[in-house]
Amino acid sequence: MTEAIRISGISKSFSGNLVLDNISLSFNSGEIHAICGENGAGKSTLMKIIGGVYTADSGRIWVRGEEVQIRSPQDAFRHGIGIVHQELSLCENMPVWHNVFVNREHAGPLGMIKKREMQEETKTVLGKLNMHIDPRARVSTLPFATRQMIEIAKILSMNIDVLIFDEPTSALSERETQALFELLLTLRNEGKAIVFISHKLDEVLSISDRITVLRDGCLVGTLDTKEATSGKIVSMMVGRDIKDLYPPKAKNRNGKTILQVSGVSRKAKFADISFELKAGEILGLYGLVGSGRTELALSLVGADRLDSGTMLLEGSPFAPRSPRQAIKKGVCYLSEDRKQLGLFLEMSVADNIVAAALDRVTSPLGTVLRQEVQNVAEELIEELDVIPKKSDLDVGRLSGGNQQKVLMGKWLAARPKVLIVDEPSRGVDVGAKSRIHFLLRDLANQGMAVMMISSDLPEILGLSDRIMVMHEGKLQGILENEGLTQEKIMSVAYGEEVVSA
Ligand SMILES: Nc1ncnc2c1ncn2[C@@H]1O[C@H](COP(=O)(O)OP(=O)(O)OP(=O)(O)O)[C@@H](O)[C@H]1O
Ligand SMILES: [Mg+2]
Structure with a gap:
């Protein structure tokens, strides 16, 4: 089995907070490698470093045996690495096909873009995922899970050999998940290296070849899936039952x-x-x-x-x-799409939590009582175990799972x-x-x-x-x-x- 990617001694801090601590790991071609860990363990951050979204503070990366510097997503793409991110990043107002081919549009000799060709290709990859939608449909008209599938189609159409999926199935139901898994197995058998992040341990156990567990930014270990059980993974993840x-x-x-x-x-x-x-x-x-x-x-x-x-x-x-x-x-609705309808990512955890419960934190004269905001927020941060426990942090800086807890807190505050x-x-x-x-x-x-x-x-x-x-x-x-x-x-x-x- 050949090594597609090797990382060594990768560390990363955000404002003095160490979120990845000296991680060394390799991903092989022809293998599905799952990454598990609690919310905030550092899974997405590690993938973003490999994908050129963040740069590590220290550490080295090799692609197919050759040491490389990955400074941008374009660099990663040039090295054959693509990521489906945890948070979707499609352009709502563009049609499906254009989202799939954005920034790498097919063009003819005179610079005319080959719309028809891209539409056909989009249709083909989506077909492989069992999704039969019109490639000309605007993304904004499509349900969340379909958008997730479009993100997946996008990297499948890229012809790259390291594919990273950060929680691709969290919004998918049984049938779409099955279609995706069949495709992942095909890609693996074609020799691609696949990294798969999921909190669904049954999926991890059924699809992966090896499993790596991260905890609090540290590497706990890597197991052969054949030897793993969900109990074993959980105890590696959390250190308790x-x-x-x-x-x-x-x-x-x-x-x-x-x-x-x-x-x-x-x-x-x-x-x-x-x-x-x-x-x-x-x-x-x-x-x-x-x-x-x-x-x-x-x-x-x-x-x-x-x-x-x-x-x-x-x-x-x-x-x-x-x-x-x-x-x-x-009557409150907690949206499946926390970015669109749920949270204000540039606002603090506290302000998000009270956003739907302003009457609870407003004086009879209509001024917002900061101390009340603080009290309501801290109570829910504690109850939901939002990590880090900082009410003044921008929600956008929390890990995906912790954002979800804040969203839950927002609706609980509204009673x-x-x-x-x-x-x-x-x-x-x-x-x-x-x-x-x-x-x-x-x-x-x-x-x-x-x-x-x-x-x-x-x-x-x-x-x-x-x-x-x-x-x-x-x-x-x-x-x-x-x-x-x-x-x-x-x-x-x-x-x-x-x-x-
Ligand atoms: N841009 C950022 N600025 C500050 N802190 C960040 C930033 N991105 C991530 N972090 C912090 O880094 C830590 C690891 O986050 P990361 O998103 O990698 O976790 P994760 O393992 O992917 O979790 P989840 O399962 O919830 O998606 C968290 O404590 C998070 O708050
Ligand atoms: Mg994550």
Whole structure:
């Protein structure tokens, strides 16, 4: 097996904070190498150094045996290295094909760009991922998971030999993940070196050849996947055992109906959806990408218009015209896309946390009370274990998983009656995931009505009291979560089975 990349003694600090400490490691051609570690362990930073986004403070890098300096993403690309970053970076207003070929447009002899050719190629790579979308579609019109697939298509079309995927599956559901994995295996067998970062240990165990674990910026070790178990990886990651991932089910299933949704539709997105959400329960919502789950949630909170249907909130008509109005009435939506709809990356952790709860931190005269902001923020930082525990840090400087915790904190601070969470544990590590699950259960037990959209079937099964399944914009059924299996939910989600509610 040949060595594609070797790094030696890589260290990196941010404002005096050591986040990578003397890391030495190699990635081989024809191998899928997984990197695991808790939120903030340094996984993305290490990949950004290899990808030329950051430069290391010290250390050396070799590509195919030759020592190189990687000072920019262009340098990395020249050396055959490409990354799918954890946070998406597509241009919303450009069509799919142009995002795939941005900055390396095919041009003819007279400089005319070969649009048709690039559109065709885009279609081909997306086809390999089982995505059948029009390459001319504007990115802004596409769901989050589809955008993730476009990012992946972009590096697949680059013809490079080291491909780094930083949590590519965190927004994907079962079917897209499978399509991606098949492709990764093909690429590996063609001799590419693949680096795969994920918090989903079952994925890591099923797809990788070797696993490296980072903890607090240090290399803990590298294992052959054949010898690894999830218990072993977790104890390397956190140095202790994790308590249960899922809390017990609802204490009280006889809560009053908080939100009643009757026959709501939005053209080309979803049709005739009716359900009730009760105080004290967690209602899971599952569906494949394109099933209309997120679109439904966006319409429930007024981010998108409903074409027909009605809603009642505690018995009174509820028809928010914006998420702001919904928040005022006590209905909050935690977006799956923390960058777009969730967080202000250039603002501090504290200001993000209170953004939807200004009434709690404002004096009767309308001035914002900084001490109150601080109190609310610090309480939630503690409860959610945001690391580092600094309320004045810009959110953009936190690791992906810690940003997710701040987003959760923002909605908890607002103390809603109805909390709709979309992929709440996206990108958070096992420990933090368990913490978020227990927290959601506590909120429900205190009387909140929680609706949870998730692509993670074990999470849907582990946490929900009832499970709503959508397929191509239609409600396939609402199932009591008793004796359910992943297979059962999948067959409903694929539209093979309809369950009468
Ligand atoms: N631009 C930056 N400025 C300051 N600190 C940063 C910056 N980028 C990352 N950090 C810090 O470096 C540490 C490692 O972050 P990194 O994003 O590499 O973690 P990660 O292992 O990818 O975590 P996650 O699983 O949450 O994505 C964190 O403490 C983070 O706050
Ligand atoms: Mg990361």
